[in-house]
Amino acid sequence: MGKARMNVQLEGLDGLRAQLGQLPDQVRQGAADAVQESAKSVEGMMKNFVPVDSGTLEESIGSDVDREALTADIGTQGSGVHYGAFVEFGTSKMPAQPFAQPAAELERDYFPTRLRQHVGDQLPGS
Numbered sequence: 001m002g003k004a005r006m007n008v009q010l011e012g013l014d015g016l017r018a019q020l021g022q023l024p025d026q027v028r029q030g031a032a033d034a035v036q037e038s039a040k041s042v043e044g045m046m047k048n049f050v051p052v053d054s055g056t057l058e059e060s061i062g063s064d065v066d067r068e069a070l071t072a073d074i075g076t077q078g079s080g081v082h083y084g085a086f087v088e089f090g091t092s093k094m095p096a097q098p099f100a101q102p103a104a105e106l107e108r109d110y111f112p113t114r115l116r117q118h119v120g121d122q123l124p125g126s
Contacts (some may be wrong), residue, residue, distance in 0.1 A: 030119035
């Protein structure tokens with residue numbers, strides 16, 4: 001069975017990606033560093049927030065970053081863990097225990113600062 005997916009929409013990301021595609025390599029490097037750091041941050045928060053029974057769900061949480069596309073997939077990975085969405089959103093017999101959405105929402109506040117910092121670190125004279 002494939003991995004369960006949860007999506008978080010960030011508004012304006014397509015426009016940012018298009019603008020970054022026209023900027024110097026140093027700026028793209030800084031943006032990629034910010035995406036990678038944010039992905040690791042969300043991954044860590046998800047592991048902290050997820051309810052733990054056997055630990056299998058927590059251990060399955062990971063992130064894959066595409067530095068070229070400036071994107072990251074963060075969530076449960078592996079074929080043995082398909083129930084993350086049931087925990088996140090609940091079922092008719094189990095209340096929701098959100099762990100992914102709260103992590104993504106917290107990171108939303110930090111990402112602009114991370115982006116400014118990492119891009120600034122790459123610019124000459126910084």
